[in-house]
Structure formats: C-alpha cells, structure tokens
Amino acid sequence: MTDTTARIPKLTRKGQATRDRILQAAVELIAERGVVGTSTEDVRKAARVSGSQIYHYFDSKQALIRAVITRQADAEPVPGRPMMGALDCFDALRAWADAAIQRQEENGCRGECSLGSLAGELGAADEDSRQDLSNGFLRWQGLLEQSLRAMRDRGDLRPDADLGELSLALLTALQGGTLLTQTMRDIRPLRAALNAALSYIHSFAADQR
Amino acid sequence: MTDTTARIPKLTRKGQATRDRILQAAVELIAERGVVGTSTEDVRKAARVSGSQIYHYFDSKQALIRAVITRQADAEPVPGRPMMGALDCFDALRAWADAAIQRQEENGCRGECSLGSLAGELGAADEDSRQDLSNGFLRWQGLLEQSLRAMRDRGDLRPDADLGELSLALLTALQGGTLLTQTMRDIRPLRAALNAALSYIHSFAADQR
C-alpha cells in the first residue's frame, strides 16, 4: 500500500495538530457533502488554515482523501463504541447494535462519512482508494470475528459456528442497513438489518433458548 | 417528484431510440467509472451521438443522472431475474439469491451501477437524487414484500411474520453484501449476507423442518 502520509521530515506537536485539524475538517465536510461536494478550498476554510497549508501536509487531494479513509478505518465501526474485548456475549452484541441504531436516529439518519459511504462514492472510481477501503473493511471484520471468537470460547456459540461468515454477515448488515437508512432517511432498514444479523448469529448459540 | 424526463413535445420511435441509447451509455459508463468519473462528453462518444444531442434530450447532467437512477429503479433488483409472481417459495428465493451471487462472480465482483452504488455516491450530495433513490429502494422493498406475502399466503411462512421487516432485511443484505463484495472484490461478503438473510427468513417458516 502506498504511503500517502509521510511527507514532512519532522512534525512538531503544533504541526501534528494542524494536520489533524485539516483531516478532521475533511472528515466532517465529507460526511455531509460527500467527497465530490468538498473542495480543498472548503477544507481550508473549515480548518481555518491559510493558503498552501493543505498542500504542505498532503501531497494532493487524493492523498487527503486516502488519509480520511484510513482515519475512518482505524476508528471503531460504531463510533464511540470500542469493541476490543468488550463484545463477548449476546447482550453486549445487542447493546452494540442498539448503539449503532441510536446514533443514526440522533443524526437524523444523515451521513457519517463511514467507510460504507466512502466505498460507494470511491470504490468504482479509484483503485488505490478501493484498496484502502477494502483493508478497512477487512480490519472491521477481524474485530467482529475476534468478538465472536471470544463468545465461542466462552461457550456462548457452538464450536462449529463459521465465525468468518458470521462476522461478514454482521458487517454487511451494518453497512447495508446504514446505506438504506441514510438514503431513505428512515431508521427501519438499519434496525431490520441488524435484527436479522443478530438473530442469525443467535441461531448458532450453544444453548438454544 | 420533479419530472426530469418530459422535455420534447413529441418523440418519434427514432427519437426514443436515441434517447435510450444515451441513457444506456450513461448506465454502462457509470457502472464502471462512477458518476463523477463520467463526463457528458464521454457519454456522447459512447452513445455515438454528436454535439448537442445530450442536451436535446436531457435538461442537464443532473437530469441525465436522475434518469439513470429511475431506469435502474424500475429494473429488477437482480438483473435478469424477474420477481413478479415468480418468487413464491423458499427454493425460488434461494435461486434468486444464487443468481445475484453468480452474477457478481461473473462480473469479477465489479460494479453494476445498481441503486446501491448510486446511493453511496449521490446520497449525501444531492437531495433530489436522494429522493429518487429512496423511491427506488421503496419499490424494491415492495416487490420483495409482495413475494414474501405470496409465500405466507401459500402457507410457507407463519402468519405472524413481519413481512416489512423481512423484506427490509433481505434488501439491506443484498445492498450491503454487494457493496462489500464490490469494494473487496471478493464474493464472500455477498454470499454471507444473503445466506444470513435467507436463513433469518427461513426461521419464520410455518413448518420448522
């Protein structure tokens, strides 16, 4: 994977902060206006930096976008809900799904610049971005799979449950549900998708009932 | 909904054909390069029409895009697999899902310009398009729900099955699965998503095995 980040030899705390401010501004603008609807000039204004600052920290708009992608990919699939070690029983999984739903409701079913939206917008167009996105999804799937593995180790899930498939089902439900929910501005798609996925996972519970 | 189609007073068979050729070219180009990656000039060349033909049949690029959306929305969720009346038992549903999977495989997991991709690309940016897309999804959900209703009437599904939720779960699975599959260029996400959704629906079968 090409590195689009390392440009500046040294980067003081302040430099880091400015770079982050630019990145954060890009994330927020893209969330509400999409990649195409966001010009570097918009980002510059929103980040309150002047002139050539953006091109001081990023090689190109593409590099900035890719930095946005990896930032989102390194974040939690459901913002504010850390997964590591926490999702290890059915109740926790249910709570995680409910948090995703609640978050969308609070946002008025508006975009969040999650990987899913970015994938829709960029996937077809740019191969480099597509790979970054692919890696992001892979990472998220890994996180989910790890949680499911913890559940299986605890004896919640049957030993023969295919964790790869289950984690994929959950991830696609989250992404598909979010896509429809944001497009239709209606929380029901996401709710139905996650209900179905959880129920499917539950059908592999060790103790049925 | 604003009508973006009716511009020309009369439209002979030939005019219709040319308009269709433009629309079709737009569909194909957008499928492989996305909306942003496709200029009106590209469409013009691909449709083998000259000069101002595109603006003769469409008010603007936006109008053309919206026409693409509604064309896709009026098509079948899984191209080449008509649903009306055909999907009325579990086997038919399974065959439909398999067709979706097979199609993606044949395409090398590449984009198809289905509503899902368009939604990702346009949803955030443009309100009019978002509504067209929303209506498209709604139509597809209706088709699925109708099929499930047929299954319930036949006695395949329990009377208390929530058809609205089930159809949403299936549609989100198709969309989310397709999104991940196309981004990761791997058929497994779509397969896992549809497996999960079908299995979920099957858990509402009248005769549990």
Added chain:
DNA sequence: AACTTTTTGGGTTGCTCAACCCAAAAACTG
C-alpha cells in the same frame, strides 16, 4: 540566541467540464 518549523496571504496556471448556441442537412411522418 541560533535554528528550524510553521503559518500567513497573496498569488498563478492550466485543465476539465457543464451548459449552451446555431444553422444546415438528413430523416422521418402523414
């Protein structure tokens, strides 16, 4: 204090592309 990094604010350049115009020729319709 010497040095490095960051920031400012003002450029410019050159391309892409949507939108639109026109007048004449070709094709179709009744």
Added chain:
DNA sequence: CAGTTTTTGGGTTGAGCAACCCAAAAAGTT
C-alpha cells in the same frame, strides 16, 4: 411533397478547482 423532427458538427463561455509558487513573518525548539 410539405411539415416536422432529428441529427450533425462545429462552435463558445464561464465557472470551478487542483496544483503549485513564494517570500516574509510568527512560533516553536534546543
């Protein structure tokens, strides 16, 4: 054949925008 519709092929215009340049001032570091 007269009238309408379609098509051709050549424009132009103007906006938006990415990419890049620079030199001086401010801030930070050691």
